[in-house]
Amino acid sequence: MDLFWLNVVSAFAAFLLMALVTIGFAPHLRLGGTDANGMMGRFVALVSSLVSVRLLWWSLLRPLLGETGHMPEVSYSLSTNMVNTGFNLWACAAALAALAALHRSLPVGDRDQYNWFNAPFYPRRFTIYWRS
DSSP: OOHHHHHHHHHHHHHHHHHHHHHHHGOOOOOOOOHHHHHHHHHHHHHHHHHHHHHIIIIIIIHHHHHHTOOOOOOOHHHHHHHHHHHHHHHHHHHHHHHHHHHHHHOHHHHTTTTTGGGGTTTTTTOOBBOO
């Protein structure tokens, strides 16, 4: 049972970190065009959305809906919890790498005012939009 909650907590952390990555990279992605940057932008958008949806359903909503009685309760085995927790920790590591890259992409003069977790909000505004 402890591994069940470790899975849920690690999934929640990974989901929050992936949300920060989405907020930080959304203004920089160029999804149009068939050049290398456009294709990499599509790749980043598709993979990050895939990871976020997987985290949200399999590690957060489904187990919690089972615990509250809105779905059949999920009976995870020890190995299933370990695999899911490993996936969640891997997603955390990937998101932290993306946040580090985002922080390093800030202008040198502004880097001291930001860290990995507030770099997605540079320059102190909250916007999510896609460039065409």
